[in-house]
Amino acid sequence: MSQSVNAKSVTRNVGWSVLSKTSTFGLKFVTVPILARLLTPEEFGAVAVALAVVQFLAMIGGAGLASALILEAQEEPETVHSVFWANLGFAFLMAAGLYVFAEPLADWFGAADAAWLLKFMCLLIPLQLAGDVAYALVARRMQFSRDALWSMISESIAAVAAVILALSGFGVFALVAQLFVAGVIRLVGLFFVSRYLPRLQFRLSSVVRLTRFSLGLMGSELANFVTFQSPMVVISRFLGLADAGAYSAANRFSSIPNQVVLSGVMGVLFPAFSAMMHDRQRRSQALMLSTQVTTLLLAPMMFGLWAVAEPAMLLLFGAQWAAAWPVLGLLALSKGLLTPCSTFIPYLKGSGHGSALFWWAVGRAAATTAAVAYGAYNGTLIEAMVALCLVNAAVLVGYSWVVFRVDETPVLSGFYQSIRPMLTAALMALAVRYALEHYLAAQFHPALQVGIGILFGGAIYAVLTVLTERPLLRKLLDLVRRPRAASAASLP
Template sequence: MAAKGKTITSVIWSISSKVAIFTLKFVSVPILARYLSPSELGMVASGMIVITFLLLFAGAGLTAGLIRDAREDAVSDDTIFWTNLGVATTLGFLVYLFAQPLASLLGAPEAAWLLEIFAPLFVLYLGPDVASSQLSRRMAFDKDAFVSVFAEAMGAIAAIAIVIGGYGIWALIGQLYVSAGLRFIGLFLAAGYLPGFHFAMPELRRHMSYGVRLVGADFVSFLSFQSPIVIITRMLGLPEAGTFNLTNRLSDLPNQIVLTGLMSVLFPSFSRMNDDSEKQAAILSRTTQATTLLLAPMLFGIWAVAEPAMTVVFGEKWAFAAPVLGLLAVSKGIMSPCGSFIPYLKATGHATVLWRFGLGRAITTILAMIAGAWWNGLYGLCVFLCIANVGVLLSYLWVVLKVAGLPLIAGMRNTLFPLLLAGLMAVTVRLLFVGGWIQADGALMQLAMGVAVGGALYAVLVLLTQRRLVMELVRR
């Protein structure tokens, strides 16, 4: 019971931090969007693709092994710290040296100077990973939440001050450095971690044998989630990449609030249950249903109110991007049941399954987006992404249910039914708008009425069809 209570508290802290960060982004991103052009947003997005991609390999999944360990060992922690620091320094130097060819490879040669500026970020991102893993291992998500929120808040404030001062794209650069720098300092202080002069090759090999398998899974996941920027930049140009980046950030906010917070807690929680596979499977089933019940209506609802939402949040100059926002939200809503799958497969040692499925998903997604972009530009890319995600969801669900030993038909039904309810709600709200049943003066009132009608309708549908599940979740 004590462990269960600590897990619930950790989930609350983790999600609360995501809510706070969401609030900051909800305020800062629209302000930045009003001052920056699609090309500037696309340039920063393209530059960060390189950093994010190399970070996947830089850490080699080593800190995931620290989280999975039941014990806390100074030699093991220090070994991973010095390994990460050495790799981060080397990568930063190489990115600075080869900034021009890397930018040209992305189809954005004008972003080379940004890569040179971004090079030190490797140390700021990888340096505190051991401290962060210590907090996760101790389930000290309250401390991690405080550091994350404070760092993001200061970064957002810095960005707003810089962009209002007329320095344009430097606002995004400043935001990255302020947030990363404060996170670097804060995590070391929160964990009370002072690296010692220890290095043990057996410890490095032990963690690397586990981490390398995760890197493969993270790599194919990266291809699925980050390849759109590369495809759009090369096929359609930087303005379209900037439009995609902005709308993707807004459509991803529900996931950032709920999913990332939940996943960060589920991985150590599942790891602690490795001697009880039935309990793991039961929690997997419940968390899958719960995340679908919560996330799907939020994401499909964005599609239903995309036009007023885009105008209210980003201003009239971005109203043209409403169809892209709506379709991206739908593509994420389709995948909402999958939030608990990755931490489950990682914790139970099924990294090979995760990698193989991730590779198939990446290939499917990339081919679909290329075909969609060729067919009808950015809009076509988003349409094809939605279609591909339907197949990915069904395949992913089948694989995970099989691995967990859960009934296939019942598992499919329990997972997909809440998704269908959310889709029904969103389509109804959209039809009410088109038919003139929802009328209001101004985009803000239209958005408010759409959210109110959709929320009320979904609540009725859930109470009529999912009352038992809701009561079980409340009791837990």
């Protein structure tokens, strides 16, 4: 690492990453419901299925080589260039294969109408993989502050373009254009921030050496990808594109808090934990603090969304989506159950426990796919989402056991500390849901129900947090004061 890693640098980089996501949160909060009102569930479902296939092939094409670059001791130019050309070569092979086999793949997923989308969206694979090396350089240098602006620009312009095209009657092309616009601007930004320019240098031995290490990382990433994307594929195959579209719209909206917090936190924690690989005490302290903080931030968002799902679905998505409010609520609940696990993947990757991460990721992927398939095959989309909640509750317990055993932290005490903010958020959500069902639903417009629910829930959560998380709050306050004290001491 070219930059020393400590609590201050990690906090600063997490702050910049979260800021870049938070800045686009408001825009996405508006654009997702707008697109849902302008487009049909079938259009959402077709793009979601095609994107799942594209992202899966892009992950295979990358082979985890960019992640391996982050863990390299030195930034050796020839190795960096070799990884870039290897990534690009694999990307075009994957894109060509997807174009040729688009129709049988679409038929297998139960989305024959999406075959043309697969052929068109195959170009996203080289677009994504071309920027992997540049991002790896930004991550290993801990230069997330420089990347934040470009991330905000790409997401914002893409979202605005999608809404404009949808309003102009372009239908499904609005969603496709959003992906391409964001991808192109993001690629330009990564090259600009990293100051990386590919050169015609290639050393096969460097690629082979990194591949031996990266295959383990790629295996766990593929398994995690299956965990996140298999519900979409299963729902499309067993229940059809309309239900897949309902799931996609609800999943897009319920994932916004994760995109704001986790995408910023996880990108920084991976290189940070890598730098602490041989310092168990610092690594253990960083694990617990980052887990508690992400749970403290995310859990009230997810459980709160579950509490106000019914009026929120009607208010934001319109009458054509109103019946799908249980899907939104159950998805928020399923994600809320996993908030304490948010830091576990970068911890296992960065601390050198790739084998533990791989086997657990494979087990989780199999359990998630089987549970959702069982619910969808024997029932409806609601039953599939209930099954997802049940398997995620089991994942929370199992994942915590694996990570705290690896970290040599007492499992029960570590588990309780990590889930305590989640339990507080669950109590808050139950109180809000009870108030809505028994006092507010019959008397207020959905907009007022959502507003009152947010204010009521926020007040309850603040009080409960002060009562239950005083040590954590004091620790965070100390982290804020320390840089100020250091700056004051350095003044003449």
